[in-house]
Amino acid sequence: MEGTEFPGGKKAIYPGSFDPITNGHVDIIQRGKKIFDKIIVGVLDNPKKIPLFTAEERVELIRKTFEGDERVEVKTFSGLLVDFARQNQANVVIRGLRAISDFEYEFQMALMNRKLASEIETLFMMPSLKYSFLSSNLVKEVFQLGGCVKDLVPPVVEEALKEKLKKK
Ligand code: PNS
Secondary structure, eight states: OOOOETTEEEEEEEOOOTTTOHHHHHHHHHHHHHSSSSSEEEEEEESSSSOOOOHHHHHHHHHHHTTOOOTEEEEOOOSSSHHHHHHHHHEEEEEEOOOOHHHHHHHHHHHHHHHHTTTOEEEEEEGGGTTTTHHHHHHHHHHHTTOOOOSSSOOHHHHHHHHHEEEE
16 A cells, blocks of 8 residues: 555554553554554544543553563654554554444544544454443443453453552
8 A cells, every 4th residue: 555655664543542451452463463563553642521530541551561572663753643643654544333323433534534634544453253332431330340351352451440540
């Protein structure tokens, strides 16, 4: 794909809030790596939202999850996603699609991003069926109510959730 090439190969942006990263996100990144040489995970730092984890904490959790994997780079971004993609010389944005319910919002975003930057393509990927019900919000809710999230998030995230809850 033209424009996805960089000296080390092809790259794509995987943007999101990642508050926190779940095994569903990890699954999408692993699938993305089958197609691209480098995945740049873009963590949205949105001053209008109050996340559970700060942008720096979210970045750190993703970095720790992919420690030693040079093909996964993690950065924060604010402002338009298409600007972040351009700054990183990437013209593919990966988004995970879990169910039909995701489709409408994703379709709107993809077409708006195309309107803003016609050279950028959105690539939808489906996670493993076992993660198709999973979301960061549900993980937080289940954890805060005492449920087990062991199989749903990387171990570093489970630890970080425990720490957060202690401080509250
Ligand atoms: O994980 P999320 O919260 O579903 O990710 C949403 C995200 C970060 C991809 C989206 O909110 C985004 O791209 N925000 C950046 C602002 C922007 O570019 N808005 C116009 C997109 S249509």
